[in-house]
Amino acid sequence: xxxxxxxxxxxxxxxxxxxxxxxxxxxxxxxxxxxxxxxxxxxxxxxxxxxxxxxxxxxxxxxxxxxxxxxxxxxxxxxxxxxxxxxxxxxxxxxxxxxxxxxxxxxxxxxxxxxxxxxxxxxxxxxxxxxxxxxxxxxxxxxxxxxxxxxxxxxxxxxxxxxxxxxxxxxxxxxxxxxxxxxxxxxxxxxxxxxxxxxxxxxxxxxxxxxxxxxxxxxxxxxxxxxxxxxxxxxxxxxxxxxxxxxxxxxxxxxxxxxxxxxxxxxxxxxxxxxxxxxxxxxxxxxxxxxxxxxxxxxxxxxxxxxxxxxxxxxxxxxxxxxxxxxxxxxxxx
Numbered sequence: 001x002x003x004x005x006x007x008x009x010x011x012x013x014x015x016x017x018x019x020x021x022x023x024x025x026x027x028x029x030x031x032x033x034x035x036x037x038x039x040x041x042x043x044x045x046x047x048x049x050x051x052x053x054x055x056x057x058x059x060x061x062x063x064x065x066x067x068x069x070x071x072x073x074x075x076x077x078x079x080x081x082x083x084x085x086x087x088x089x090x091x092x093x094x095x096x097x098x099x100x101x102x103x104x105x106x107x108x109x110x111x112x113x114x115x116x117x118x119x120x121x122x123x124x125x126x127x128x129x130x131x132x133x134x135x136x137x138x139x140x141x142x143x144x145x146x147x148x149x150x151x152x153x154x155x156x157x158x159x160x161x162x163x164x165x166x167x168x169x170x171x172x173x174x175x176x177x178x179x180x181x182x183x184x185x186x187x188x189x190x191x192x193x194x195x196x197x198x199x200x201x202x203x204x205x206x207x208x209x210x211x212x213x214x215x216x217x218x219x220x221x222x223x224x225x226x227x228x229x230x231x232x233x234x235x236x237x238x239x240x241x242x243x244x245x246x247x248x249x250x251x252x253x254x255x256x257x258x259x260x261x262x263x264x265x266x267x268x269x270x271x272x273x274x275x276x277x278x279x280x281x282x283x284x285x286x287x288x289x290x291x292x293x294x295x296x297x298x299x300x301x302x303x304x305x306x307x308x309x310x311x312x313x314x315x316x317x318x319x320x321x322x323x324x325x326x327x328x329x330x331x332x333x334x
Contacts, residue, residue: 002028002063002154002186004049009058011044011210018044019210021058026154026188026203031180033189035197036207036233042190043158045207049188050079050156062153078147079156082163084139086131093118093127096145103150117145120182121175137168137175144179154186161196173200195236198222206230228329231256237286237298239323246271246294252324252332259286259300261321266307269314273297275307291315 004026011019019041026032034042047053049060051072059068067075086095093114100110118124121141131139140160147155157176161169177200180187191197197204198218206213206221206229214226218234225231231239239256247255263269264287273291280303287299287307299315307313324332 002026003061004154004186004188005061006049007059007061009045009048009060010056011041011048011053012056017210019048022210022212024205024212024215026186029184029186031177031187031189031200031202032205033191033197033201033203034205034207035191035194036213038192040207041210042192042207044210046079046156046158046188046190050077051075052079076153077156078150078152078154079158080140080143080147080160082159084131084143084163086139086142088131091128091130092123092134092142092145095131095142096123096149099146099150113149114145117148120148120179121145135168136164137172140164140172141175144176148183152185154188157187157189159190159192161191169196176200194234198234198236204234206233224331225256225323226331228254228256228325231323231325231331237300240297241325242294242297244293247324250322250324253327254325254329255317256323256325257317258321259298261318262297262299263316263318264299264301264305265314265316266312267314269316271297271315271317273299273313273315275309275311275313278307278309287313289313289315 006022006024008021008023010021034045036042044053048055051070055068059066062075096114096117097110100113118127121144123141123145126138161172164172173196189200201218203215204218204221205215208229214221214230221230221234225234232241235258237259239258242255247253271291271294273289275287275289277288279286283303285301285303285305287301289297289299291297326332
């Protein structure tokens with residue numbers, strides 16, 4: 001079980017409204033990612049679900065039970081924070097076992113659950129070590145193990161990878177995704193990194209200033225952004241957004257074209273452009289160009305494309321992949 005339903009949930013601090021009112025359904029077993037810029041309310045929303053913050057209005061239901069006024073311990077949720085919050089004087093085994101001891105479990109049950117969690121998280125060989133003897137990724141796995149042994153209805157992750165370097169973040173993304181497939185438990189994951197959101201989520205919730213801009217699968221948000229905010233936020237590099245005459249040609253206030261949806265030629269095309277910085281990444285090359293009458297654009301090209309700073313190229317957007325937005329910033333029908 002792990003169905004979570006929010007009905008008109010709001011949060012204010014005095015006269016400052018953080019979340020004006022949100023409706024959201026999270027199905028049992030889903031991996032849901034809350035994503036958005038800093039200050040958009042995603043961590044606050046997670047803390048409301050966890051019970052670490054009181055709601056200002058609305059109701060929160062978990063498995064059909066109204067938990068809006070219940071204490072965090074009664075919600076059967078387990079939270080993993082950005083900080084590992086491990087006890088440095090305890091071994092890995094004792095850190096994982098701590099919530100079970102607090103709950104009064106017998107030693108045989110504790111030992112079994114700790115061993116099961118360690119096996120799932122590849123920590124069996126580290127059970128007698130202390131946190132100071134572990135890498136950052138291993139410490140994060142211990143924190144996750146401490147959550148797993150509680151057998152919660154849902155896991156809540158609050159930017160758990162922010163303290164790790166780029167390589168470890170990539171590894172831990174895979175490990176958490178694999179863990180979800182093994183446990184089949186509801187997971188809610190907060191991040192400002194849309195790459196994490198795209199690669200991990202079954203369903204993404206895009207937040208902006210406390211409001212839900214769009215909810216959908218990663219590819220739904222990528223292919224059919226509802227408005228300019230989602231279009232500019234989802235995708236890496238982000239979508240090119242163009243106004244003026246080029247947009248008017250397509251009967252729109254703004255047009256959007258992703259960097260990978262433009263054809264490149266050295267002889268002819270719709271937009272003439274001058275190459276600025278060319279980022280050669282091996283498999284891909286990202287060109288930052290200035291297009292005549294259009295403005296700055298980012299273009300994704302084949303990694304072996306031989307272009308350099310100052311070269312002239314011609315770009316033709318793929319009409320079938322072009323997005324149109326009206327004066328209100330909302331997507332227009334194709």
